[in-house]
Amino acid sequence: MSWKFSRRRFLAGGAAFIGAGCLPRSWSKTAPSRLPIPPLVDGRQGKPVELQIRSGTWSFRPGVKTPTLGFSQDYLGPTIRTRQGSELNLHYRNTLTESVAVHGHGLHVPGEVDGGPQRAIAPGADWQPSLSIVQPAATCWYHSHTHGKTGEQVYRGLAGLILIEDEEADSLPLPHQYGIDDLPVIIQDRTFDAQGRLVYSLYDAHEDGWLGDTVIINGAIAPVASVPAGKVRLRLLNGANARFYIVGFADNRTFYKIATDGGLLEAPVPLTTMEMSPGERCEIVVDMADGKPAGLQTLFEDEFDEEEGLVGSLLALFDRSGRELPPPSLTLIVDKTLPAHTAPLPEQLATIVRPQPREIVGSRDFMLNMEDGGGMGNDGGHAGTDMTINGAAMDMNVINERVQLGVWERWRIRSNQGAHPFHVHGCSFLIERMEGSAAPPEQRGWKDMVVLDDDDWSEIVVRFDHPATERYPYMYHCHILEHEDRGMMGQFTVG
Ligand SMILES: [Cu+2]
Secondary structure (H helix, E strand, O other): OOOOHHHHOOOOOOOOOOHHHHOOHHHHHOOOOEOOOOOEEEOOOOOOEEEEEEEEEEEEEOOEEEEEEEEOOOOEOOEEEEEOOOEEEEEEEEOOOOOEOEEEEOOOOOHHHOOOHHHOEOOOOEEOOEEEOOOOOEEEEEEEOOOOOHHHHHHHOOEEEEEEEOHHHHOOOOOOOEOOOEEEEEEEEEOEOOOOOEOOOOOOOEOOEOOOOEEEEOOEOOOEEEEOOOEEEEEEEEOOOOOOEEEEEOOOOOEEEEEEOOEEEEEEEEEOEEEEOOOOEEEEEEEOOOOOOEEEEEEEHHHOOOOOHHHHHHHHHHHHHOOOOOOOOEEEEEOOOOOOOOOOOOOOOOOOOOOOHHHEEEEEEEEEEEOOOOOOOOOOOOOOOOEEEOOEOOOOOOOOEEEOOOOEEEEEEEEOOOOEEEEEOOOOEEEEEEOOEEOOHHHOOOEOEEEEOOOOOEEEEEOOOOOEOOOOOEEEEEOOHHHHHOOOEEEEEEO
């Protein structure tokens, strides 16, 4: 695997070297907080899941209250459990003074209930979509998709997880005790001001998008979670606005990636580090049977030196800064009283049927464009002026593509500058090539995110099995939320 991490960045240097490592010393001396586990809400029997979009205050740091947004809670939202073959009924109520659209990211549902920006919920209004869940087990999420305000609303807290289960996944010996050996891990980064308020500005973001300087996991800084002395499944979501993360363990232990965005891989893939783009989900299994604590590190891509590996990069970070080694973003500590899942990992997880070449009948190219020097400067401009796809900035009144229902297509995606995580609504796709190379084994599962850059094309094969009308089209876009809000997004129908 030849990731060219340095090329990812549009600007040299920049906000490189902050992150978990920049916490003031006094903070690392305070007792670590427990990993917050979002409450699990059971949507499997069709009972409406009430999601009140509201403001609140949340303590990211002990004793400091930060104004935030959340779904029926102060920050983030509950984890919604649903099941293949069931109806998921959601009931959103917007109690804010601004409109909010909420998208079900990774769900195979018609455009009408997909929750794109055309579905903005006005202040005081309700939205009650009913979703038929037909897809296999996967870790999906829901988050703000409000026109021009997605970045800010997600940053303040409007995101949560959706876990889809199915019979096949149930029959596999995988950890599945939510909050015990099956943990949600939402990785984000935030910048706080001296009063502890979240700092955000779409137009002050540099070209990489808005990069926070402090990593948070489920809304906590460097938390600790107690886990059984067995196999532990982490459902990782890169919920950051703009950061790519390199994820691994401080002791370099091997973990197994078992699922991509859209479901289980064919077989577990052993890894010691992996990259996660904004919007991407990875399920991994780590063995805690040795009883030793495991520190999950989330290095910023420019802190990671491929030759040094994760541990070497951490030490180099320590050398450069002369500070204490950055604490792990999340520390897993073994509690032997918890019920442990000790069965070996299955060798086969799922069957993924790739389309035959003759089945792929359509093709489309997408060129993501950033104007030179236009960047994210504080130009006082408005969204959709300097970021485009195929020469067009997002326009709610324009349908950019019309796709045929039920037909395989090859999409090629590339940029004129830097790396971008590309997301497509209403489907899962398969990656054929990433930045010109064959997709690595850990990316050869169902996906709704693909990374591309300016060097070569990324290629996916995709098929849409649900309709999207001109009134409620699907979106494709860059998942760097500041790029999306500035216009790097398009609309398409399926029919
Ligand atoms: Cu982008």
